[in-house]
Amino acid sequence: MPYYIQQLRILQSENVETVSAPKIAERLNLNEVQVRKDFAAVSSSKGKPKAGFSVNDLIDNIEELLGYNNADEAVIVGAGSLAQAILAHEGFRKFGINIVAAFDVDPYRIGSTINEIKVLSSDKISDLCRRMNIHIGIITVPAKEAQVVCDQLVAGGVLAIWNFAPVHLSVPDHILVQNENLAASLAVLSKHLKQAMKEKR
Amino acid sequence: MPYYIQQLRILQSENVETVSAPKIAERLNLNEVQVRKDFAAVSSSKGKPKAGFSVNDLIDNIEELLGYNNADEAVIVGAGSLAQAILAHEGFRKFGINIVAAFDVDPYRIGSTINEIKVLSSDKISDLCRRMNIHIGIITVPAKEAQVVCDQLVAGGVLAIWNFAPVHLSVPDHILVQNENLAASLAVLSKHLKQAMKEKR
Numbered sequence: 559m560p561y562y563i564q565q566l567r568i569l570q571s572e573n574v575e576t577v578s579a580p581k582i583a584e585r586l587n588l589n590e591v592q593v594r595k596d597f598a599a600v601s602s603s604k605g606k607p608k609a610g611f612s613v614n615d616l617i618d619n620i621e622e623l624l625g626y627n628n629a630d631e632a633v634i635v636g637a638g639s640l641a642q643a644i645l646a647h648e649g650f651r652k653f654g655i656n657i658v659a660a661f662d663v664d665p666y667r668i669g670s671t672i673n674e675i676k677v678l679s680s681d682k683i684s685d686l687c688r689r690m691n692i693h694i695g696i697i698t699v700p701a702k703e704a705q706v707v708c709d710q711l712v713a714g715g716v717l718a719i720w721n722f723a724p725v726h727l728s729v730p731d732h733i734l735v736q737n738e739n740l741a742a743s744l745a746v747l748s749k750h751l752k753q754a755m756k757e758k759r
Numbered sequence: 760m761p762y763y764i765q766q767l768r769i770l771q772s773e774n775v776e777t778v779s780a781p782k783i784a785e786r787l788n789l790n791e792v793q794v795r796k797d798f799a800a801v802s803s804s805k806g807k808p809k810a811g812f813s814v815n816d817l818i819d820n821i822e823e824l825l826g827y828n829n830a831d832e833a834v835i836v837g838a839g840s841l842a843q844a845i846l847a848h849e850g851f852r853k854f855g856i857n858i859v860a861a862f863d864v865d866p867y868r869i870g871s872t873i874n875e876i877k878v879l880s881s882d883k884i885s886d887l888c889r890r891m892n893i894h895i896g897i898i899t900v901p902a903k904e905a906q907v908v909c910d911q912l913v914a915g916g917v918l919a920i921w922n923f924a925p926v927h928l929s930v931p932d933h934i935l936v937q938n939e940n941l942a943a944s945l946a947v948l949s950k951h952l953k954q955a956m957k958e959k960r
Binding site: 627629630632638639640642643644646647648649650652653654655693694696698717718720724732734736738739740741742743744745746747748749750751752754755 | 828830831833839840841843844845847848849850851853854855856894895897899918919921925933935937939940941942943944945946947948949950951952953955956
């Protein structure tokens, strides 16, 4: 499949809109019947008799199949009380989001299970994310460990980071970071309350 | 002190700007020397020889002393993993906020200690909040228990609620509610990621 993607991307860059199975088979030196079968299996629409398949649609379909556009699965790093609270939260499934693995550096936590999720060693972050096409990482480690974890996630192909550590993370430009500062949230509420009390006087 | 406040509020409503100790002593049928002592102890500024004390300042000073304007202390209800994460969070102290008590209905949790905070029975929410002039309540109980807890907090004089339960709370108009929906936060990040992936294609 990655070879198909590669060829389709070349065609796309040449502004070719449709492609037939024999054409791709020829370019990749593959059996035409095999390619026709693969395209039929993966394509969301039938190929047209003469023109073949839409290049853009085929790319989307294959990337979807390979999990290239996976934005529904996440991993969590730091298996402490906050991670436990997040993993126990029933709300994520409602939004179609699935946390598939947890990581920690603490040997006492590694191998344990939180809400049916196995806690793995942080060594495996990059490898697992890449292998499973995980693009969302949740960071719940202490501030001083957050940047290392963040780098491991980014190395594993993670594109979006939900950061609970009270620290600014350095990331490449294309990485989304959403910071969640619980203390600041409560401080905002406290400030609003002070304001409301003052106005009431 | 509450009697002073009562009289001072009446004077304030009559647009009286300053008041002397003897005047208040007379209205409350108290010993003049005692009132003078109390005012001297509580007032942030000295009384002026003839006019006496500023009514507004005295009200502020006494309310401050009694904790009427306490917006720096909070209690947390629901002593599960999220509460443990919040209580372990070092960030709150940085903002000058102190969580002084935790409550739960689970007999196994009541009496235990989380980060030096004792877990008390939920029966005691209203009483403790009123007695300690706590005006902020944090709700980390499951959705179906949240409204009961909320009512207990409001009955105890709590004015601001930080709600982690994924449920809409019914409160009187003067109560501030800040909802914290962790699942929705992650869903927003997932949505942004999908958008970014789409734009990149």
